[in-house]
Amino acid sequence: MNLLPLILIGLLLSAGVLLLLLALVMRRRSVSVDDRLAQITGGAQQQDAAVDLRARVDAIVSKTERGSRIGRDLARADLKLTAGEFVMLKMGSAVLVGLVAAWLSSQFLGTFSLPAAAGALLFGGVLGSFLPDLYVKIRARSRITKFNDALADTCAMLASSLRSGYSLLQAMDLVAREGSGPVATEFRRVVQEVGLGLSTEKALENLYRRVPSEDLDLMITAINIQHEVGGNLSAILESIAHTIRERVRIKGEIRTLTAxxxxxxxxxxxxxxxxxxxLSLINPGYMAPIFTFGFPPNAWCCLPVTSGVMIVAGYFAIMKIVNIDI
Structure with a gap:
């Protein structure tokens, strides 16, 4: 049985799904202000089928608890996607990676084996569905690290602005205009939310939801307490900036020692x-018995699965040892 035509068809279908998602995202970004106002007031034209499909998927996904978590993670990673679009992206990635894994299994074995292809398809599909989540987590972690590295200077800038006579909102607007990277983006959003009617406490709470940082939590707690009982906020922020700098320095030393x-x-x-x-690339026949399905499936099931579990367990054990919290 020749699997190549089936795999090519699947690759084309998955590529079509990804291109459709990209087109929907670009279309959503290119919608003018007049069109959005017309949609709000009820004067919008009937949407095409593709946009209506995206809207339906967004409506279904956003009602679930999983959808709210996806939206939170996308906000932390600063990705301009909705929860429904991200779910469609996961489905396309699962199909694409699964078909590639099935094709690679047939290449490694030198012949087509239905059980091996089905297992590779299932494994690749599961792996492909997790790849977008992995990218979002890596991007969010990198963004939070950059935010934490600049937070000490941000606190110092806020303290200097308050000392010179600025209000807290004006000081945040100065950080948004003069800063760079995630700090400027997040504080600009805080200023915009306050301008739209949210309280400062609620805007800062949303900021912490997007950037879950212990150092940021310390700064937000100090600001909220100062709003409740009063006090010299500039001096408090200067003390927090010194504390954050020392924590960043100690974390850097620990990271060097555990490298x-x-x-x-x-x-x-x-x-x-x-x-x-x-070994599979240079000598497929040498590795073929490991992935050959048999009765009982001792080699095909036990050896790769047990090896994978032990490798993953060893990795997490080592990371747990070298990960030191301060």
Missing amino acids: QGRISGYIITGLPVALAIF
């Missing part, structure tokens, strides 16, 4: 996988 352990974890985790891929 060897982290690199060891990466090498120990990646070496078996890289070696298996390399």
Whole structure:
């Protein structure tokens, strides 16, 4: 049985899904202000089928608890996607990676095996569905790290602005205009939310939801307490800036001291996988018995699954040892 035509059709379908999603995102971004106002007032024209499908998916996903978590994670990663669009992206990624895994399995074995192709398709589909989540988490973690690195200078800027006679909102607007990176983006959003009618406490609470940082929580708590009982906010922010700088310095020293352990974890985790891929490429027949389905399926099930579980468990154990919280 030749699997190549089926895989090519699947690849084209998955590519079409991804292109459709991209077109929907670009169309949503290019909608003019007049069109959006017409939609709000009820004067909008009838939407086409693709946009209506996206709206239906957004409506279904946003009503679930999973949809709210997806929206929160997308906000933390600063991705201009809705929860429904992200779910469609996950589905397209699952189909694409699953078909690629099925094709690779047939190439490694040298012949088509339905059980092996089905297992590779299932494994690749599950892996592909998690790839967008992994990208969002990595992007959000990187963004929070950049925010934390600049938060000490931000507190110092706020303190200086308050000392010179600015109000807190004016000081935040100065940070939004003079800052850069995630700090400027997030404080600009805080100023915009306050301008739209939210209280400062609620806007700062939304900021912490988008950037879950312990240092930011310390700053927000100090601002809220100062609003309740009064006090010299500029002096408090200066003290917080000094505390944040010391924490960043200590974290950097700890990260330097634990670098060897982290690199060891990466090498120990990646070496078996890289070696298996390399041997499969240069000599597919040598690795074929491991992935050959039999009765009982001792090699096909036990060896790869047990090896994968042990590799993942060892990686998390090493990361738990070298991850020191302060």
